[in-house]
Amino acid sequence: MFTLAPKCKTVLAMAGVGLLLNSNISAQTKNPVLVKEKTTFQTGAAWRPTTDSRADVAIVYGHGDGRRETFTQRIKSWTDRGYKAAFMTGMAWGGYHDYFTGKWDGKPHFDEGQKMMNGDTVWHGGNTPYVVPTLNFLKYFKEQVVKKAIDNGIDAIYLEEPEFWNKAGYSEAFKREWKEYYGFDWRPQHESAENTYLSNKLKYYLYYRALKESFTYAKEYGKSKGVNVRCYVPTHSLINYAMWQIVSPEASLASLDCVDGYIVQSWTGTAREPNYYNGIAKERSFETAFLEYCSMKSMTAPTGRKLFFENDPVEDTRRDWSDYKKNYQTTFTAELFFPDIDNYEVMPWPDRIFDGKYFTSRTSNERAGMPRSYSTQMMVMINSLNDIKTSSNRTSGTQGISVMMGNSMMFQRLPTHDDGKAWADPYFSNFYETSGMFNRVPTNNKLMDPQLSNFFGQAMPFLKRGVPVDIVHIENVGYEKALKDTKVLLMSYSNMKPLAEEPHKHLAAWVRNGGVIVYSGRDDDPFQTVQEWWNKDGKKYKAPADDLYEKLGIGTNPKAGTYSVGKGKICIIRRDPKEFVMEADRDGELREKVEALYQQATGQNMLYKNNFYLARGPYEIVSVMDESVSEEPHTIKGNLIDLYDPELPVLNQKKINVGEQGFFYNVDKVPNPQTPQVLATAARVYEEKVTSKSYTFITKSPLNTTNAMRVLLPAQPKKVTVTDAKGIKIAGFKSQWDAASKTSLIGFENNPDGVKVKLEW
Incomplete structure (x- = not known):
């Protein structure tokens, strides 16, 4: 076992679209060229x-x-x-x-x-x-x-x-x-x-x-x-x-x-x-x-x-x-x-x-x-x-399932009012006396949206089954890219409200062009009737969703069911999304509707699993979730440096159990594998110099930390020299060679003034 022993321990108008702000922006904002600051x-x-x-x-x-x-x-x-x-x-x-x-x-x-x-x-x-x-x-x-x-x-x-x-x-x-x-x-x-x-x-x-x-x-x-x-x-x-x-x-x-x-x-x-x-x-x-x-x-x-x-x-x-x-x-x-x-x-x-x-x-x-x-x-x-760099790869799983969010989620994070009487709810009796609400889970299900359950009720039934759900902000639907990759959009106005009419125009056009909306909601919370654009200035809708329904041509307050609109569809479920997660085994109705509509829209079945996987160049990332479709671990294979192990072992496979995550550097995917290079390190590398027989670099990292690094070399080093910023040789460093991966494992105490490493073969 390779163990490192440390030496020592202009102000917006209120009227009209007052707070819509950016829902009808058709062109991207022009930004200056940024200096590389990664x-x-x-x-x-x-x-x-x-x-x-x-x-x-x-x-x-x-x-x-x-x-x-x-x-x-x-x-x-x-x-x-x-x-x-x-x-x-x-x-x-x-x-x-x-x-x-x-x-x-x-x-x-x-x-x-x-x-x-x-x-x-x-x-x-x-x-x-x-x-x-x-x-x-x-x-x-x-x-x-x-x-x-x-x-x-x-x-x-x-x-x-x-x-x-x-x-x-x-x-x-x-x-x-x-x-x-x-x-x-x-x-x-x-x-x-x-x-x-x-x-x-x-x-x-x-x-x-x-x-x-x-x-x-x-x-x-x-x-x-x-x-x-x-x-x-x-x-x-x-x-x-x-x-x-x-x-x-x-x-x-x-x-x-x-x-x-x-x-x-x-x-x-x-x-x-x-x-x-x-x-x-x-x-x-x-x-x-x-x-x-x-x-x-x-x-x-x-x-x-x-x-x-x-x-x-x-x-x-x-x-x-x-x-x-x-x-x-x-x-x-x-x-x-x-x-x-x-x-x-x-x-x-x-x-x-x-x-x-x-x-x-x-x-x-x-x-x-x-x-x-x-x-x-x-x-x-x-x-x-x-x-690590960007990648065109996608996180594994069914693509195209999105959940809609909006800023107004922050506006109605209080209990059901019922003419003001709900302020006597025991859970909120000291709401205005406390400095925060952290880590308190309400047990009174009469609360309007306990722990943001109307959001999680749409996302968790799919995320927990290995579907990398996306999110669409209602404020952004005016951007062409906002709904570009969405096949089925899950939305509800039980926990948020549209701050202007404009997003509904974009959503209706998207559906007519082939998009699918699954709308869940009873539309009976007290915020449905606040004085807003949908019930004033000539509009008399009882709920903001009615404006969307009318723009889709299905009339106001439609019954539960699936309606065809142009090339697309809207499915209405008359339940608030919180009902899908606040009780056991209640998300079946939502999943069945989404599964069928996704298959109709894409010709593909939704894939359920208990994990996520993504490769970004040589980096491979895994997470295995509990409360999912199985308790099976996920096994990853390759010439892998385990980046979550401080000793940086090289493994040919690793089993990631339920509830755990993995992060690896795959040596088989090294860019320019003939070039000596540091693959994994607990210090930042500077001033690299490569000759036909040697590789030299300087590392810097905080004092009182220990460096472990995997260095790819063309051959086992015959000599390893480690010196401090003054050129004085450092004794007691660790060096081990792994022939299978052609990597040398080097370990020594870090120093922000720099440590120079020279490997010769």
Whole structure:
């Protein structure tokens, strides 16, 4: 057994299509040519040898000066080490104490914090409330935060987490914004479904405006200094925000030319949120992460925006190292199943990852730093992201099944109202008294949409059976590419509402041209009757779906059944999708309808299995799901380097059991196999030099981590030399040859100053 021993431990109008924003966009937004920035990480600290992860970009977090370094010094500490520097700060919260305390303009602004019904502010730390982004705050934000970053040479700005809590909406600042936006006095959101909808719609608009104002300023100010400033939004997925009862602009940002891309903030903390399937509510980290990444990809893909996928080797909640490792591996696997994405934020907060101490087990109160085996595996995984490329291959399974989502999912994440009485529901009795709703699964099925079950009820019956379902955002159906690969579209207005009529025109045209819709819903939730476009200005529909039905020519409120429309069909199931997953064995009706319609549309039968597989060049990815069609493991064969094993063994086959994942480098698929090269490594490789008899390179990686690397060579090395940055030979390194794969396994202690390796044969 090869074991490495470490040495030491412009503001949108409300009227008309007010919040449709981008549903009728026919051409892609033109983006500037981007500098190659494949991998990133975010940090609030200056460079340290223990956190030198060697991604391409160091995103420096926060504009403030610390006790040890100024903002300028923090940036320089990373650029001096060869990183490209970018800037990130919170859009809804951050180090903006001088604004709230009155230091900036002589007036305190705590009334601009997000407040709950009981009058308490939603805090993100001392003197740091979640913000109601007023125009005055945005003036401060542009002048004191954005300008400062650009003046320090930053040309990429990331404004993260534009978040407004559902439970908030009671501050004086919010009431003023309500009057300005709607033209009538503020209404308490807890009094009716309509008030809830209006309140959340305003929250959504306020952060759309905030990002538009901030990014437009950044680009204009940058241009005045000869700098092309690129602007990104790091954000949770729509799925997670809807589950955690937070409102954010999400897909609406596609309408903004000033947005260049996004970071998908999916990680253990979001993916472990329980959901229902087959009558059981529990954590399903792989499936949830898969859908989160899918949601963000589909939100972005038609627009051509750049997308970074993120996950986290630790997480915000303190747990034990084995829990972190299991879920990191799970979510990491999920992000790899999207072969058209190859940009990644490899980690947030390296300081807490490399230098933090967490529980050694679930039953112990002892804390320790990251186990050396985990840090080696993590660095192998991270360095694979520097190498892995996009692929035209698709994740295995039946293609063309999509689920529709919309931003309004965030607007109605509250219990059934019933004239306001439902606020007495025990589950929500302290809704406005608590700071969050994380990891709480309701048992009262009378709730309108427990754990977003009206979404998962459409996706999980197929995802769990090995169908890589896609997602279509209703805001994007105006893009030609949005429905291009969809054969059967699953949709419901039980958990969302169309924010304008325009998407129905595109959907009706798509169906007439051969598309198939399966619509599930009773259309009887209280949000069906809120004052919106479908029941005012001459329209008198009782539910928004009636407008779609009429455009399809089947009349309003049709009965359950399948209707032919031009070359396509619409199938109506008069059940809310949550009914398919909140009770055991209730998804049969949905599956049978979809299976038959898919066969009619494509001439192919749907394939069910318990796994996903994808090859991306030499990389092969596998996940085997539980609660599926079988308990059989999936066996993968080849000349495989196991990238989830810190010792990087070469295997001729590997069995992946139910509930597990695998990530491999197939030596048989090496590009240019006659060329010596590093195939897998826990350190980043630089300055490679190849001669007819030798291969030399330098590796860099954080201090206090151990490198393991597989190096492909034409022959077994006769001599291996390892030296430090000063040229001093390093003793005690490991070297083993594997004749079958023609790879040498090298192991030594990492160093950010560089370790030079020379192999001679």
